[in-house]
């Protein structure tokens with residue numbers, strides 16, 4: 001691969017990292033409260049609000065069922081409103097975030113539901129406020145599964161970002177399509193794939209590592225210290 | 227200290243209603259260890275959860291520490307709960323927090339300053355014998371150690387009442403004994419009032435002063451453990467002493483069978499040797515047991531009296547006079 005293309009690959013990688021990491025931060029910031037709300041407002045939850053729960057659930061399901069490529073087009077007006085343009089890496093972040101928030105919400109919901117209800121009960125019996133139950137019991141207990149779930153979300157963001165890039169967003173997807181597909185540069189295509197694969201592996205590895213670092217549920221855990 | 231009045235609880239599931247408790251009333255006095263005994267599904271957990279309103283009764287009144295819990299605001303109820311400790315069958319320790327952090331939790335809830343929390347946690351871990359486990363995570367503890375942490379955590383804010391939902395039901399017999407001994411000590415030393423529920427007769431005999439028997443959501447009996455155990459015909463007696471297994475076919479000598487219930491002073495008198503000396507009869511032991519229940523000893527014996535018919539009937543009359551012959555035995559044999 002000529003030096004110019006190596007440089008392009010490098011730039012594309014940085015663009016992908018930029019889109020994915022900014023999107024991840026926003027998705028986590030929005031997905032955490034969404035997941036918490038989904039659990040709290042459910043029947044038998046600490047803050048039962050059946051109507052709100054249904055509305056949230058429906059929004060999440062709609063968000064998750066719309067194919068990303070359609071969502072990207074459908075929210076063009078929103079993107080223009082927020083970013084001022086609809087092309088480029090920053091513009092691509094908007095559909096990424098919108099697409100991944102419902103996913104993150106479900107990941108958080110799932111993680112919180114796995115927390116033994118006996119622990120919540122014990123906390124309530126000790127006179128905890130609901131706020132304390134959420135921040136000192138539910139979230140810390142679910143932390144390992146929240147980390148694993150976040151890794152999953154980041155990996156799908158990497159995939160989405162390649163797709164977003166392909167329609168003018170820049171990044172590895174863009175490069176792969178422009179050179180690898182349209183100009184039959186198989187080496188560029190393979191280069192893009194290799195970088196994406198490496199990124200996915202890295203995220204998975206980090207996710208697993210951090211998650212098991214926080215996981216104290218096994219009596220023989222390698223990392224548990226005492 | 228704890229007073230439940232006419233508690234009923236109906237669970238609604240789909241279209242069906244399940245009546246878990248029906249008109250249950252009980253009173254737990256200060257400093258008492260009160261046990262609710264019942265089979266699985268009898269409604270014990272529902273009952274004890276009504277005491278701190280983890281479950282709201284469908285009907286009835288709940289008075290704890292002088293407060294009508296059902297009429298408190300959510301904030302008042304939260305504060306009232308800090309004065310009621312609770313331990314659980316599956317411990318319910320926070321797995322993401324160390325032993326010390328678990329014990330500190332209710333103190334943070336109570337808003338104690340950091341320094342005081344540290345000191346109190348150390349004191350509590352010493353009390354339950356786990357000072358060396360402060361920085362360990364619960365997953366690495368044995369069942370008995372976990373329950374000790376549970377107890378330390380429950381007692382941290384110095385509640386005057388401890389609720390125990392089958393606290394020893396997932397422990398082995400040896401560990402059960404040591405946890406019960408700890409609860410007994412806490413009851414004596416701190417004057418802690420304990421309301422416990424259990425399906426194990428052993429627990430009732432080991433530490434309860436008073437017992438209530440729960441069957442299918444209803445209380446069928448309530449009283450002092452020793453009294454109920456020494457009166458044949460009570461539910462508790464029936465549960466504790468199933469019929470003797472030495473059946474009629476096992477009659478050995480064609481003598482008179484006698485079933486004795488022993489308690490209080492009878493349990494310490496040399497009844498059998500007195501019989502033998504006074505009436506020229508022989509007592510052949512067939513089956514029986516005698517054990518300590520709290521401060522008292524209770525038990526029952528099945529034996530066969532042989533000798534001249536006159537001597538035997540005089541001996542029986544003597545036993546009846548002493549008030550120790552169980553009624554059933556008199557006509558059963």
Ligand SMILES: Nc1ncnc2c1ncn2[C@@H]1O[C@H](COP(=O)(O)OP(=O)(O)O)[C@@H](O)[C@H]1O
Nearest residue numbers: 237239244246265266267268269270271272273
């Ligand atoms: N949250 C609930 N919803 C519906 N039914 C319940 C609930 N909790 C308990 N029950 C029912 O109430 C009855 C009593 O249960 P429980 O109090 O747990 O009994 P125990 O502790 O004596 O085993 C059982 O039939 C149980 O299935």
Ligand SMILES: [Mg+2]
Nearest residue numbers: 270271272392
């Ligand atoms: Mg139960």
